[in-house]
Amino acid sequence: MTLDVLYFAWLRERIGAPRERVETNAATVGALVAELAARDDRHAAALSDLSAVRVAVDQDLADWDTPLAGAREIAFFPPMTGG
Amino acid sequence: MRVLVQPQPFDAGALLDGFGAGAGAVVTFTGLVRGDGGLVALDIEHYPGMTERALAAHAQAAADRFGLDDVLVVHRHGHLPVGEPIMMVATAARHRRAAFDAADFLMDWLKSRAPFWKREIGPDGPRGWVEAKADDEAALDRW
Numbered sequence: 001m002t003l004d005v006l007y008f009a010w011l012r013e014r015i016g017a018p019r020e021r022v023e024t025n026a027a028t029v030g031a032l033v034a035e036l037a038a039r040d041d042r043h044a045a046a047l048s049d050l051s052a053v054r055v056a057v058d059q060d061l062a063d064w065d066t067p068l069a070g071a072r073e074i075a076f077f078p079p080m081t082g083g
Numbered sequence: 084m085r086v087l088v089q090p091q092p093f094d095a096g097a098l099l100d101g102f103g104a105g106a107g108a109v110v111t112f113t114g115l116v117r118g119d120g121g122l123v124a125l126d127i128e129h130y131p132g133m134t135e136r137a138l139a140a141h142a143q144a145a146a147d148r149f150g151l152d153d154v155l156v157v158h159r160h161g162h163l164p165v166g167e168p169i170m171m172v173a174t175a176a177r178h179r180r181a182a183f184d185a186a187d188f189l190m191d192w193l194k195s196r197a198p199f200w201k202r203e204i205g206p207d208g209p210r211g212w213v214e215a216k217a218d219d220e221a222a223l224d225r226w
Contacts, residue, residue: 009128009200010212059133061196075130079215082158082197083114083170083190 001025003068005036007046008077011053014046029055030064032074047076054079084146084154086138088129090161095171098155103175106152110182111173112190118165122203125213127160127169130198134158141192149185151176156189160199188226194219 026032201213
């Protein structure tokens with residue numbers, strides 16, 4: 001499947017792009033993270049400490065074991081600081 | 084119910100004109116950019132699409148939970164100099180307790196669950212991204 005993968009705040013800066021198209025067979029968010037981290041040093045650095053990373057699947061907050069079946073848009077970002 | 088996500092300043096007076104008509108209590112909270120440690124501005128990034136969806140869902144949750152007559156959430160993004168309003172929530176209910184509690188609930192949620200990220204801008208340019216606070220995360224447990 002083809003996913004739009006989005007990055008925000010310091011994840012965007014470390015990856016060096018706000019979004020990318022990813023072709024993957026990953027079954028879960030966690031499996032996708034492992035694939036992305038293996039791509040290059042930038043991805044590996046950005047995704048090295050997952051305690052500082054949050055994820056949304058199709059714009060809903062999700063977990064590392066959230067399934068990707070049917071998903072189109074995955075976003076990675078730091079803990080949110082609104083308000 | 085009204086949710087606004089926008090870069091430009093908002094006119095609180097205009098937004099509140101007629102808000103909660105018929106209710107017994109209206110509570111508003113406005114957050115401003117604080118000038119701590121020589122800060123001159125905040126740059127606020129957000130997740131277009133998810134932000135509007137998440138704010139609307141949570142405003143509706145607050146309305147259901149506290150029996151609100153009306154609810155308003157406005158949150159800015161982009162470059163915001165010290166002293167400028169960042170966001171405002173307004174809640175209208177029959178009685179003050181529900182209006183206060185709903186505003187408090189919305190603020191606790193916005194702090195750590197709304198997809199915004201703040202970067203500090205000092206006199207010499209961008210500093211780091213603001214880190215999430217454990218206190219803000221813990222505040223959600225109250226609800």
